[in-house]
Amino acid sequence: MKRIYKRTVAALLVVVLFVCGFGLYLFRYIKDGDEWVTFAVNRHAYTNGVLTTGSIYDRNGELLAGIEDGGRVFSDDYTVRRATLHVVGDAEGNIGTGLLTSYATTLMGYDLINGAYSRTGEGNSIYTTLDAELCATALNALGGSKGAVVVYNYETGEVVCMVSAPGFDPNDPPEIDGEDDRYDGAYINRAISSTFTPGSIFKVVTLAAAIENLPDLWDKTFTCTGEIEVGGEIITCSGVHGTIGIEDALAMSCNVAFAQLSLELGAEKIERYAEKAGLLDSFDLGKLTVAGGRYDRAPEGSADLAWSGIGQYNDLVNPLAMARYMGAIAAQGRAANPQLIDKVRTPLGLPGAITWPSGHTRLMSSSTADTLKQMLRYNVTSYYGEWRFPGLAVCAKSGTAEVAEGDAPHAWFTGFLDDPENPYAFAVIVENGGWGVSVAGAVANQVLQQLVYG
Numbered sequence: 001m002k003r004i005y006k007r008t009v010a011a012l013l014v015v016v017l018f019v020c021g022f023g024l025y026l027f028r029y030i031k032d033g034d035e036w037v038t039f040a041v042n043r044h045a046y047t048n049g050v051l052t053t054g055s056i057y058d059r060n061g062e063l064l065a066g067i068e069d070g071g072r073v074f075s076d077d078y079t080v081r082r083a084t085l086h087v088v089g090d091a092e093g094n095i096g097t098g099l100l101t102s103y104a105t106t107l108m109g110y111d112l113i114n115g116a117y118s119r120t121g122e123g124n125s126i127y128t129t130l131d132a133e134l135c136a137t138a139l140n141a142l143g144g145s146k147g148a149v150v151v152y153n154y155e156t157g158e159v160v161c162m163v164s165a166p167g168f169d170p171n172d173p174p175e176i177d178g179e180d181d182r183y184d185g186a187y188i189n190r191a192i193s194s195t196f197t198p199g200s201i202f203k204v205v206t207l208a209a210a211i212e213n214l215p216d217l218w219d220k221t222f223t224c225t226g227e228i229e230v231g232g233e234i235i236t237c238s239g240v241h242g243t244i245g246i247e248d249a250l251a252m253s254c255n256v257a258f259a260q261l262s263l264e265l266g267a268e269k270i271e272r273y274a275e276k277a278g279l280l281d282s283f284d285l286g287k288l289t290v291a292g293g294r295y296d297r298a299p300e301g302s303a304d305l306a307w308s309g310i311g312q313y314n315d316l317v318n319p320l321a322m323a324r325y326m327g328a329i330a331a332q333g334r335a336a337n338p339q340l341i342d343k344v345r346t347p348l349g350l351p352g353a354i355t356w357p358s359g360h361t362r363l364m365s366s367s368t369a370d371t372l373k374q375m376l377r378y379n380v381t382s383y384y385g386e387w388r389f390p391g392l393a394v395c396a397k398s399g400t401a402e403v404a405e406g407d408a409p410h411a412w413f414t415g416f417l418d419d420p421e422n423p424y425a426f427a428v429i430v431e432n433g434g435w436g437v438s439v440a441g442a443v444a445n446q447v448l449q450q451l452v453y454g
């Protein structure tokens with residue numbers, strides 16, 4: 001009896017060990033399977049460290065990255081190559097968020113059930129939501145400046161334009177020396193991974209907080225003499241705006257008015273609205289992660305608090321997150337979640353991956369969205385000038401964000417088209433570009449004109 005008992009225990013132990021071992025293997029397979037296959041010595045998919053399987057197209061079927069004679073090739077248009085570089089990625093894999101790297105398993109046709117099933121060398125095709133020609137227009141409009149341009153459909157979530165500069169020609173990648181300013185952050189997709197001081201575009205967030213928390217907002221008047229003293233410091237304004245109501249305070253981007261609103265609201269409320277706006281937390285863009293922003297609570301009554309509601313102090317926002325916020329204002333408070341991948345096809349033309357509808361996220365109430373929409377339209381019709389955007393119902397806010405002393409400010413322009421036929425939201429940042437409306441607004445107009453009128 002004793003012997004049988006011992007044997008049973010021993011047999012059970014073996015079973016337990018086997019189950020544990022298999023469980024561990026399964027766990028690691030699910031967790032790390034992607035990395036095992038993408039390990040660059042996997043000879044099925046890589047040649048000399050370059051992924052040589054799978055192709056990437058734009059929304060119109062224009063080839064952005066393909067395979068020719070067993071090697072990686074890119075678009076044959078020089079501008080398109082550079083304009084789509086950060087979304088597509090480079091052959092060497094330096095651009096980590098590029099689809100060639102981040103979607104390597106999708107391009108290979110790897111999945112957990114079948115492994116790397118596409119062994120023809122062809123791999124899968126990823127059709128992005130990008131319009132390559134629009135990206136080229138955006139890159140040209142940046143005119144050699146550093147920055148980012150994002151345009152997305154706030155009904156469907158499709159990102160039709162995403163450009164980051166500086167970049168380079170992936171057919172002729174440069175040897176980048178860390179000191180070389182021309183290639184500063186060239187491997188980073190600023191639209192996805194970077195955050196910037198927002199300057200006055202952040203006033204929309206402070207305004208949203210004021211609309212919902214200050215019942216007398218519409219009766220308030222602000223008197224701007226060009227500056228205001230807060231906590232012993234002088235907050236300067238871009239002009240002398242006289243006595244104005246909240247609509248003109250936004251349109252003229254009056255720092256004196258928004259300093260007063262910030263002090264009255266307090267840091268906690270402003271922070272809460274920045275968070276609700278989706279500007280603080282990171283979020284997913286398929287397999288990629290969009291950078292979260294920053295809002296630091298400054299002490300009550302301080303100049304820092306006043307500046308924090310004006311988009312200065314330690315405030316930081318990401319361009320795509322800003323475009324999504326604008327999309328929410330356009331769409332009754334519910335923004336379509338941005339997406340970059342339209343579909344994946346196997347070499348036989350079958351669906352190569354399940355693509356879920358991107359869904360929506362509510363970032364504000366519909367009544368606040370409607371109020372903000374009217375005010376953003378008023379900015380354009382009353383101050384920026386409709387002549388800057390012929391034939392387009394642009395609703396927007398400009399920003400001129402002060403950065404390091406001695407450097408020109410960052411120029412921002414963010415908003416959307418109030419047009420059911422063309423439901424697009426956008427964010428443009430031109431680093432050290434100068435004045436928001438004239439610099440970043442002009443970039444936005446060139447891209448939107450092409451998008452709407454071809």
Ligand SMILES: [Zn+2]
Pocket residue numbers: 224225226237238239240241253254255256257
């Ligand atoms: Zn003012």
